[in-house]
Amino acid sequence: MNILDNITADKRKEVNLRKGLIPVSQLEHSVLFERDTISLAERLKTSTSGIIAEHKRRSPSKSIINNNLNVQDVARGYEDAGVCGMSVLTDGKYFGGSLDDLLTARASCNLPLLRKEFIIDEYQIIEAKAYGADVILLIAAILSKEEIKQFSELAKSLNLDVLLEVHNEAELQKSIMPSLDMLGVNNRNLKTFEVSLDTSKNLSQIIPDDFVKVSESGISAIEPISVLKDYGFRGFLIGENFMKTENPGASAKAFIKALEQ
Numbered sequence: 224m225n226i227l228d229n230i231t232a233d234k235r236k237e238v239n240l241r242k243g244l245i246p247v248s249q250l251e252h253s254v255l256f257e258r259d260t261i262s263l264a265e266r267l268k269t270s271t272s273g274i275i276a277e278h279k280r281r282s283p284s285k286s287i288i289n290n291n292l293n294v295q296d297v298a299r300g301y302e303d304a305g306v307c308g309m310s311v312l313t314d315g316k317y318f319g320g321s322l323d324d325l326l327t328a329r330a331s332c333n334l335p336l337l338r339k340e341f342i343i344d345e346y347q348i349i350e351a352k353a354y355g356a357d358v359i360l361l362i363a364a365i366l367s368k369e370e371i372k373q374f375s376e377l378a379k380s381l382n383l384d385v386l387l388e389v390h391n392e393a394e395l396q397k398s399i400m401p402s403l404d405m406l407g408v409n410n411r412n413l414k415t416f417e418v419s420l421d422t423s424k425n426l427s428q429i430i431p432d433d434f435v436k437v438s439e440s441g442i443s444a445i446e447p448i449s450v451l452k453d454y455g456f457r458g459f460l461i462g463e464n465f466m467k468t469e470n471p472g473a474s475a476k477a478f479i480k481a482l483e484q
């Protein structure tokens with residue numbers, strides 16, 4: 224049993240409750256945000272920094288990271304810093320996030336927004352759209368190949384981009400399909416919570432070139448980014464390193480400035 228088993232078991236209960244409160248038909252009516260902006264994948268392809276900055280209050284591996292910030296300030300700060308996109312954790316129990324955080328981020332900035340969630344049901348994809356996301360995360364470790372296909376195709380039909388996350392070669396091999404836009408390698412081992420950028424380096428060689436490669440978790444310095452770029456990565460998802468500071472936007476700005484020098 225790893226943390227993902229606990230999270231997905233809780234998620235199934237939560238999604239069933241939400242479906243009872245807001246039926247799909249009602250959610251579909253509240254899909255308000257049809258945005259005409261450059262996609263996250265396109266931004267990553269042309270960016271020199273490739274930073275996707277995350278809003279993350281707490282996590283299973285680190286407990287509380289920062290409870291003293293509001294999403295509006297963080298979103299505006301990240302936009303001002305010049306990040307390519309913002310990731311918003313919407314899980315409440317393990318990460319202290321919410322769908323309201325996503326909605327607030329949407330109202331506060333024009334960045335492509337990733338709904339960072341443990342998606343196990345189509346309902347959450349329609350929710351992502353209704354609450355202003357541009358991108359969803361699918362985690363190969365908790366989904367079958369059929370679910371990845373079904374969920375990514377639904378996302379594409381809603382004009383949402385898909386970031387597929389893998390931790391190892393088996394997950395990658397089962398997941399590669401045309402309905403994905405970006406392939407993320409999570410450097411965090413979810414059994415031990417240890418992070419190793421070697422996970423990204425090793426898997427980079429077998430990710431087909433047609434996908435934008437994103438390295439996720441445990442990035443806190445600019446040097447590893449230069450190395451990961453040599454392995455073909457265009458995107459770098461960073462949460463704790465910015466969120467643990469008093470002003471995540473200012474931290475992201477300084478980080479990007481250092482990267483671009």
Ligand SMILES: O=C(O)c1ccccc1NCC(=O)[C@H](O)[C@H](O)COP(=O)(O)O
Nearest residue numbers: 282283284439440441442460461462463
């Ligand atoms: O962050 C965790 O402890 C964690 C535990 C279990 C499942 C997922 C987890 N994190 C989600 C993420 O993917 C990260 O928030 C994201 O990649 C940013 O990571 P970091 O820069 O290390 O905060």
